[in-house]
Amino acid sequence: MSLRDKLNTAVGAETLPLLVFLGLVFLAFSFATPLFLTGANLRSMAFQMPVLGLLTLAMLVPILSGGLNLAIIFQANISGLALAWVLIQFGGPDAGLGAFVLGAALAILAGAASGAVMGVVVAYVGAHPILVSLAMMIFLRGLGEFLTRGGDISGFPEYMNVLGHGSVMGVPVPMIVFLVAALMWHIMLRQSRHGFSVYMIGSNIQASEYSGLHTRRTLVLIYAISGVICAVAGILMAARFNSVRVGHGEALLLVTVLACFLGGIDPFGGFGRVLPVVLALIILQALSSGLNLIGANQHLSTAVWGLFLIGVMALRWVGERWRDKRRRGT
Amino acid sequence: MHDFFRDHPVEARLSVVLLLMILGLSLGTDTFLTLGNITSLLNNNAVNLIWAVGLLVVLIAGGIDISFAVAASVVQYVAAQVFMGIGGGNWAVGFFVAGLLGIGLGMINALLIHGFRVISIVITIATFNAFFGLLMFFTKGRNIYNLPDWWTDRIFIFERQASDGSWSELNLSVAVMIVCVVATWGLIRLTTLGRQLYAFGDNPEGARRAGVNIWQMQIVAFGWCGMMAGIGGLMQVNIAQEVVPNALYGRELDVLAAVVLGGARLGGGRGTVLGCILGVMFVAITQNGLNLLGISPFAFQMIIGAAILLAISSSNLSFGRPPRGAIAVAKVGTT
Numbered sequence: 195m196s197l198r199d200k201l202n203t204a205v206g207a208e209t210l211p212l213l214v215f216l217g218l219v220f221l222a223f224s225f226a227t228p229l230f231l232t233g234a235n236l237r238s239m240a241f242q243m244p245v246l247g248l249l250t251l252a253m254l255v256p257i258l259s260g261g262l263n264l265a266i267i268f269q270a271n272i273s274g275l276a277l278a279w280v281l282i283q284f285g286g287p288d289a290g291l292g293a294f295v296l297g298a299a300l301a302i303l304a305g306a307a308s309g310a311v312m313g314v315v316v317a318y319v320g321a322h323p324i325l326v327s328l329a330m331m332i333f334l335r336g337l338g339e340f341l342t343r344g345g346d347i348s349g350f351p352e353y354m355n356v357l358g359h360g361s362v363m364g365v366p367v368p369m370i371v372f373l374v375a376a377l378m379w380h381i382m383l384r385q386s387r388h389g390f391s392v393y394m395i396g397s398n399i400q401a402s403e404y405s406g407l408h409t410r411r412t413l414v415l416i417y418a419i420s421g422v423i424c425a426v427a428g429i430l431m432a433a434r435f436n437s438v439r440v441g442h443g444e445a446l447l448l449v450t451v452l453a454c455f456l457g458g459i460d461p462f463g464g465f466g467r468v469l470p471v472v473l474a475l476i477i478l479q480a481l482s483s484g485l486n487l488i489g490a491n492q493h494l495s496t497a498v499w500g501l502f503l504i505g506v507m508a509l510r511w512v513g514e515r516w517r518d519k520r521r522r523g524t
Numbered sequence: 525m526h527d528f529f530r531d532h533p534v535e536a537r538l539s540v541v542l543l544l545m546i547l548g549l550s551l552g553t554d555t556f557l558t559l560g561n562i563t564s565l566l567n568n569n570a571v572n573l574i575w576a577v578g579l580l581v582v583l584i585a586g587g588i589d590i591s592f593a594v595a596a597s598v599v600q601y602v603a604a605q606v607f608m609g610i611g612g613g614n615w616a617v618g619f620f621v622a623g624l625l626g627i628g629l630g631m632i633n634a635l636l637i638h639g640f641r642v643i644s645i646v647i648t649i650a651t652f653n654a655f656f657g658l659l660m661f662f663t664k665g666r667n668i669y670n671l672p673d674w675w676t677d678r679i680f681i682f683e684r685q686a687s688d689g690s691w692s693e694l695n696l697s698v699a700v701m702i703v704c705v706v707a708t709w710g711l712i713r714l715t716t717l718g719r720q721l722y723a724f725g726d727n728p729e730g731a732r733r734a735g736v737n738i739w740q741m742q743i744v745a746f747g748w749c750g751m752m753a754g755i756g757g758l759m760q761v762n763i764a765q766e767v768v769p770n771a772l773y774g775r776e777l778d779v780l781a782a783v784v785l786g787g788a789r790l791g792g793g794r795g796t797v798l799g800c801i802l803g804v805m806f807v808a809i810t811q812n813g814l815n816l817l818g819i820s821p822f823a824f825q826m827i828i829g830a831a832i833l834l835a836i837s838s839s840n841l842s843f844g845r846p847p848r849g850a851i852a853v854a855k856v857g858t859t
Binding site for chain 2: 264315319321322324325326328329330331332333334335336337339340343344444448449451452455461462490491493494495496497498499500501503504507508510511
């Protein structure tokens with residue numbers, strides 16, 4: 195077994211190409227603008243990425259199980275609303291730390307509950323996850339608009355700033371939250387029984403069922419956990435924007451799917467790891483920040499994200515052909 | 525009648541629910557069953573149904589298209605440029621240009637999906653971002669108002685004044701909708717190509733071995749969806765009187781929900797034009813009914829979402845395959 199094979203089995207076959215990509219993107223932008231490799235830019239990247247990152251983690255496990263969760267953005271928003279409601283009840287900017295803890299707990303409960311409902315419908319009714327989560331998305335978006343009348347809620351206590359804008363030893367707090375979550379996701383998927391079940395369900399749900407896995411319970415758990423991480427993203431969004439609004443982050447929905455596919459998650463489920471997805475996220479963020487620095491507008495980076503995914507698919511196809519040819523040649 | 529219930533359980537159930545809703549709303553309100561309300565229902569949902577039948581063809585072929593609403597925006601913008609370039613144009617030119625541009629955008633999807641052997645959801649999410657980002661980049665998010673007169677003129681195919689003086693009318697988009705619906709029905713029900721689409725959607729490998737041209741299937745499915753997107757975009761401008769680059773953003777998921785509600789299966793091989801119409805009608809009538817019953821508009825989406833969630837839960841519970849098998853096929857659409 196060569197070193198490369200060993201690395202591939204340890205961190206996933208997608209990791210090396212993505213690292214090369216990441217290097218190229220960094221190299222290109224640091225040549226294009228001297229502002230790119232500065233502490234300020236890297237710090238602002240590290241502040242911007244975590245919300246997208248957490249939402250991507252919420253998308254990741256349902257995709258691994260062969261499904262999809264289109265409701266993540268509004269699960270996050272509803273959770274943010276739950277937090278905001280508790281804080282407002284306790285006096286808005288004057289609310290104590292206890293109120294925040296209570297609000298965060300309620301937010302996580304809201305996320306988990308909305309996720310669990312989807313999980314139950316997917317697992318016990320057998321409806322398609324895309325449709326179930328789509329209906330849940332429409333429902334939650336409506337619920338949020340109904341509760342807020344389309345407006346936003348702001349006026350949160352001072353200390354929440356730390357969560358959105360603070361740093362510990364130079365590392366932004368949102369980034370720490372994201373990295374901890376990503377590490378937990380990695381451990382959950384690779385070490386826990388639940389993670390094993392997720393991969394098995396994604397590969398072949400019938401075989402998993404017959405081999406004694408409790409597939410239905412696992413599906414409910416998958417969507418409930420997805421909801422919990424959405425709630426964390428929602429709390430982080432509330433802290434970062436200092437307001438909660440039902441439309442916040444709506445454009446991120448398809449970007450999370452894009453990040454998962456870029457990170458080599460099999461769209462049919464069953465295969466994929468957390469580390470390549472984290473790398474894909476860093477690449478997307480670097481593309482966005484870099485384009486911003488050289489003066490392109492934010493919509494161009496949306497286009498580049500899409501084109502980048504197409505490019506990666508094309509390269510993967512070329513790579514496979516090349517390997518095929520070489521195998522046939524020898 | 526019995527056959528209809530057995531062969532099309534989703535459509536049959538949806539019809540019953542719709543009939544009950546219509547009956548209830550007719551009795552509960554005195555405004556629902558008026559000519560004015562029915563015509564405005566048709567006017568407001570014509571574009572959605574045009575897109576829905578386009579998406580239906582892709583779903584039958586086992587794909588999924590996230591990009592069509594954004595593609596319609598691109599068509600609107602490019603078509604406006606073309607019309608300005610040739611100094612006006614008319615409806616015939618309009619349909620030709622919009623249809624062709626739509627087919628072109630659909631072809632990009634088909635080419636990428638077939639060329640790189642990637643499933644359609646991945647590619648259409650990528651093209652969604654690419655189309656939308658480039659459109660916003662080039663338009664800088666600005667609206668276009670100075671459109672050719674023929675494009676924004678109101679054309680009515682039916683007008684009547686009620687005894688109380690209020691007008692009820694059907695606009696051009698309803699006529700176009702009828703043509704699109706009939707054409708789609710003809711394509712999937714009457715032609716060999718249509719039969720092949722079902723076969724391909726149900727079992728791509730089996731269809732390939734039976735001699736179905738896979739590449740042709742992708743072209744037909746995504747080209748048709750693109751054409752409908754383009755024509756729908758053209759009609760949307762006729763209704764809205766302006767081109768707004770991000771106005772259609774997000775509509776794709778609502779249309780998708782309506783189509784799948786109407787019995788088209790994510791994963792391919794199943795779906796009817798009738799189900800498509802019923803699905804769009806279900807959402808439209810729910811919204812219209814809530815409006816007439818005087819419920820806060822902020823609650824609409826919530827109730828519609830809950831209704832869809834209930835509908836899919838009940839329609840999957842007692843009919844068809846046992847849930848266990850259903851999840852096995854309930855994978856993200858195959859290509």
